[in-house]
Amino acid sequence: MFMQKPASKWLVSGEVVRVGAAGRFVTNYHNGGKPAYLKSVLHSIYKNQPNKVNRMIRDIEKISMISSKELNRKFPKNHQWGVDIALDKNGRLWIIESNASPAFLTFKHLKDKTMYNRILRRKHHIRSKYSRG
Numbered sequence: 001m002f003m004q005k006p007a008s009k010w011l012v013s014g015e016v017v018r019v020g021a022a023g024r025f026v027t028n029y030h031n032g033g034k035p036a037y038l039k040s041v042l043h044s045i046y047k048n049q050p051n052k053v054n055r056m057i058r059d060i061e062k063i064s065m066i067s068s069k070e071l072n073r074k075f076p077k078n079h080q081w082g083v084d085i086a087l088d089k090n091g092r093l094w095i096i097e098s099n100a101s102p103a104f105l106t107f108k109h110l111k112d113k114t115m116y117n118r119i120l121r122r123k124h125h126i127r128s129k130y131s132r133g
Contacts, residue, residue: 001064001083002102002115004122006129010068012061013122014107014115017041035106045087059093060085067098075100079126 002014015038038060042053064083071081082102086094104123107116 001060001085002104002107002119003064003068003081003083004119004126005068005072005079006122006125010065010072011122012064013119014104015039015057015060016106016110016115018106035109037110037112056087056091056093063093063095067095071098071100077130079130080123 001012002016003010004013005011017036017038018033019036019041020033038057039053042056043050046052046056063085064081067083068081072078078100080100080102082099082104084096084099086096088094104116104119107113107119110116
């Protein structure tokens with residue numbers, strides 16, 4: 001989850017899943033991981049259960065929002081967080097880590113560039129609004 005706070009509230013700017021190569025649990029690009037759309041991946045896991053997919057997306061967004069707000073209390077000058085969340089085989093969500101300087105190039109590898117462009121727009125807004133110069 002790519003979270004940004006370009007003004008007074010936190011926003012979900014992007015949702016992407018990194019899918020590991022067959023037989024691997026590591027999902028990074030250099031080990032064969034590929035970016036995929038969150039909703040598509042959840043639909044492939046929870047076939048014919050659109051309500052479960054929508055609930056899972058809401059839960060992931062809620063976890064990311066709460067994490068960003070809590071981290072903002074300790075780090076008020078940070079206006080972006082990358083929240084890495086895993087889904088285990090029992091359907092439980094786990095926060096892996098939160099990144100203060102999240103990478104966003106994964107979004108560039110998606111066919112639809114909407115999230116990538118949104119992140120860039122908000123990134124420029126944040127930089128222009130909060131940079132000292």
